[in-house]
Amino acid sequence: MHILNKIYQQLLSHYGPQHWWPGETQFEVTIGAILAQNVSWTNAAKAIENLKKHNLLQPQKLSGKKAEEIAPLIKSSGYYNQKADAIAAFLRWFERYDYSFELLQKVPTERLREELLALPRIGHETADSILLYTLERRIFVVDAYTKRIFTRIGLLTGKEKYNDVQHMFHAHFAGTTRDYNEFHALIVKHGKDVCAKKPRCGRCCIIRWCVGNALTPIL
Numbered sequence: 001m002h003i004l005n006k007i008y009q010q011l012l013s014h015y016g017p018q019h020w021w022p023g024e025t026q027f028e029v030t031i032g033a034i035l036a037q038n039v040s041w042t043n044a045a046k047a048i049e050n051l052k053k054h055n056l057l058q059p060q061k062l063s064g065k066k067a068e069e070i071a072p073l074i075k076s077s078g079y080y081n082q083k084a085d086a087i088a089a090f091l092r093w094f095e096r097y098d099y100s101f102e103l104l105q106k107v108p109t110e111r112l113r114e115e116l117l118a119l120p121r122i123g124h125e126t127a128d129s130i131l132l133y134t135l136e137r138r139i140f141v142v143d144a145y146t147k148r149i150f151t152r153i154g155l156l157t158g159k160e161k162y163n164d165v166q167h168m169f170h171a172h173f174a175g176t177t178r179d180y181n182e183f184h185a186l187i188v189k190h191g192k193d194v195c196a197k198k199p200r201c202g203r204c205c206i207i208r209w210c211v212g213n214a215l216t217p218i219l
């Protein structure tokens, strides 16, 4: 069994299921994935609540707003002008599918990924978060926590590009879509609480697999 599978099992038994991604509808999950770029979930959630308060968390309603009108409503999520542009671009694209997640479900993952990545201000992490968490495609979401933890563990050099890191997970992590969902959430949890910028290796549940742990003296 590849070490990635062992690490996943250990993180899951240590932290338990993380119940990601928060959101009552597929549209809410999608907008949440865009708003959560580079900010804490708490700030993204405030923007979601504000859109809900204005009764705009439905694609047909939100698409009636220009990016300049969306921006002030999502201020708490940071980078709000760029995120408003991203939301407006997503909605223009989604209109081609009649704002229907059912229609999106009929499109192959690779094609959807290409189309999402062609949109302005939608990067790999956001596109893959939409594919995994909204559309339940078996695809691994890579973020800064993933790169940091697995570089310290010794499975990455730290120089790999997004698709290289994703390929490693696709090649060696044998989980279901549900496990892909959970693994990413657990990585975020571990990266925030333990393998932070300053790692707390004394509290780490996966230290046995980590060559870069701060408790092993360098000879």
Ligand code: SF4
Residues within 6 Å of the ligand: 149, 152, 153, 194, 195, 196, 199, 200, 201, 204, 205, 206, 207, 210, 211, 212, 213, 214
């Ligand atoms: S042992 Fe330390 S460096 Fe390695 S994964 Fe755990 S917290 Fe991170």
